[in-house]
Amino acid sequence: MKNTKRSLIIIALIMFVFILQQLHLLSGIISHLESLPWWMYLVFLGILISAYQFLTLSKEDKEVDQQWIEEQGEVFIKRMREEKKRRHPNNNEA
The missing domain is CATH 1.20.890 (cAMP-dependent Protein Kinase, Chain A)
Structure with missing residues (x-):
């Protein structure tokens, strides 16, 4: 796609x-x-390459950040469940 x-x-x-x-x-x-002098073409090329790398790396960073947030959310939910079990040992709800 x-x-x-x-x-x-x-x-x-x-x-x-x-x-x-x-x-x-x-x-x-x-x-x-x-x-234009020849070195100006190199400047334009450098700008285009930098913009492309910025766009692709920022996209990858967002994906990594989202994955980390989801993992931390799972850890938090797990701790909440363990704390609930610790406080209410008679209640065996998950």
Whole structure:
């Protein structure tokens, strides 16, 4: 599902750029990009890579945090049940 969504986004982006090129809306941008020094391309590439890593790592961090919260919740519920059994030894409810 994730790969399909990513592929569709890439195809849509390529189609969008193609349409802009056919309407001659990219010629000004392309001529401006040709005048930039070579190291500016590296800066843009670094920004794009950093943004991608930020998005993917923040997503993984959220998943890890959610898993930790669930584990701590289970520990808390287990302690509550043990405390309830300790206080009411005659009552065998789970």
